[in-house]
Amino acid sequence: MLKRDYKKELKHLYKPSAKKVVLVDVPAMNFLMIDGQGDPNSSQAFQEAVAALYPLAYTLKFMVKKGETGVDYGVMPLEGLWWSDDMATFSVDKKEDWQWTLMIMQPEYISEDMVATAREEVARKKNPSALSQVRFASFQEGRAAQTLHVGPFTEGCGSSVLMLTYL
Template sequence: MVFNVKKEYKEFYPTNVEPRIVQVPKLNFLAVRGQGDPNEAGGEYQESIRLLYPIAYTIKMSKNTDYRMEGYFDFVVPPLEALWWQEGVKGVDYERKMDFRFISLIRMPDFVSKENFDWAIAQASQKKTMDFSKVEWFTYDEGLCVQSLHIGPYEDEPATVQRMHEYMNGEGYQLDIRPERMHHEIYISDFRKTEPARLKTILRHPIKKK
């Protein structure tokens, strides 16, 4: 049976819109950093997606090569994610999209090591004759967060964020966004194939006890 992270770790991939508190463990990702409006055609954000998926699938399909990853199991490539921030802004200002800075992410199964990542970069670079030097091995210890499923356009996220913060405050927590703890989005829907009104995005904000 193919491992699907959304089914195995349902607490981190909710299917309803009710906010909840979660403790997120340290996880490993493929990552590409950049900045600018995510909607810009050919911009850095869209380029980051183009770079991430070939590496993710090279790791997944390593089973068909002579290279063996210790503890390998077949898996569904997890959904695209991103950490977002803007210099001098606590949270997100959706009116200033050109000021966005981001780290695009794809989560990796626990068996994937930095050594496996290095092999995948070399393999994909040779096979696709592309420069994957912007892709990095990224470990993120996210910790305590409030999260919720947002359904609809990205521009409507502030209403969901407000509900998350009201729930957080009611449970005795406060926001803890800082340089190493950022606004986090997990894209359950593919924005290239889904109508804006039907987009599903998990929003996650770091918190701490009041």
């Protein structure tokens, strides 16, 4: 059985520093994605999004591991894109105004058909309320600034200020 460690293979993207902001070139990759808005600490939509993404990602992982390819890989970490309608007023003190896209990278051999099959299986077993909102899409961020946030979102001020200062 082939084992793939995408966090190691894509170390420049998935092992960033928590102490500084770095520029990276992010290639097109496939993701499970879901959009929402509100404070990630208190938004029901945020909790429901996470509750839909992870079971789908793990179901896909085991489909691949038990399937023809027999590849074993670790489920990738949760990623987020964060913004507000008016970026001039984007603030860590106004998280209720945040827009977000949560996403989990999927290996190149995951297909739309596989996602549909996994979605049906997750719906039968758990049926998270936001499951129908999850989409499978390619996303190419291109040139981006990144840093690692460590800890709960309530303590996100340090990494957010670091990023906003850099930009």
